[in-house]
Amino acid sequence: MKAYRTVKQPASDRFVEKKSEFIGYAAPAESVESAMQFVAEIKKKHRDATHNVWAYLLPDGITKRFSDDGEPSGTAGMPVLEVIEKAQVVGVCVVVTRYFGGILLGAGGLVRAYAHGCKIALDAAGVVTMQPCDVLQMKLDYAFYDRLRILMAQYGAVEESSQFAQDVTVRCRLACEKTDAFCAAVCEHSGGKCLPKNDGTVFAAVD
Template identity: 60%
Template sequence: MEEYRTVEKEASDFFIEKKSKFIGYAKPVSTPDEAADFINTIKAMHWDATHNVYAYVLRDNNFQRYSDDGEPSGTAGVPVLDVLLKENLVNVCVVATRYFGGTLLGAGGLVRAYSHTSKIAIEAANIVTMAECGIYRCDIDYSFYDRLVVLLNEVGANIEGSDFSDKVKVIFTVKEKYAKILAERLTDVSNGKYRIRRLGRKFDKIG
């Protein structure tokens, strides 16, 4: 898989439905252990909640888990998971915490409430697309730095870091299909003075 959708950061949001408070938490995770740690952290934070429902999907083997945490079967964990699947999200965990307000919502009401909790959580965490990118380095003179930044922006590259010493050493990521285009443009603009050097690869946010 060259690209996948996930969330950018840990975040939360909440709403009230018939006096029940629903709090949605979302976080990027990449392993079952990371998901379990996040779930346990939220459970410890809301030890007095009526329910701490969760669902997560991992990119590796499309691994999925969910829990209704005491709510009627199929009314909580599955709706949370369904939102993740409909949004084509992976490597994300959502915990939906409920403080019961005294009014029963019914099966349909629970499904809608937990679906909405999942939705507002992932929206707060910001959905992003991750793509397999090459990690590159380019050493340039100070006078060429601004021009290089323009070239990197043109191909959607992300600057990871810059070291301003005797020369400027720029580390950046760019989708592999654009690396060749960047190399050619850099050669043309600098009259062959500068080159990019590949250091490795990683998944990075694009768009």
């Protein structure tokens, strides 16, 4: 598992080129199903549009697909996909909606317009790095809780939940490469009483 760049959140932006309105939409896409669901949502929202061109590139960096949606071959979907690839983001789906304004743009004009629609959508969505993180669960006594929080801050661990009963149960996540050092520090500072248990690995955003 390795870190990857993707869009931070769903977003959109628009512009007008020779009376044609272009609206670019970008959203995270973890699977073919989620990408196509996003495409369907935009098509439903703009069912009266002349074209809803789309492309996606999944987190594996390999699975990709695009559609010209009626525009001349090579002038719409492929330029959108190329912008995604040049931005070095994965796990993303982009839809560029066009409302025809009556003036033909020509092949070159279409390529530039759809590429720009994708770029402004990606810019609006923002980019975040998703990093593999270990999820750890720890049971400790109340006296060690404050010290644990200091250690978590030092190692960049994010506290996901804490349950306070007879003991304290803390669930956190941190970058995989820091797990061994963090666990060793927790064990040392607790005198061997607190032993973090690995509860799996997830991808999480890193600022």
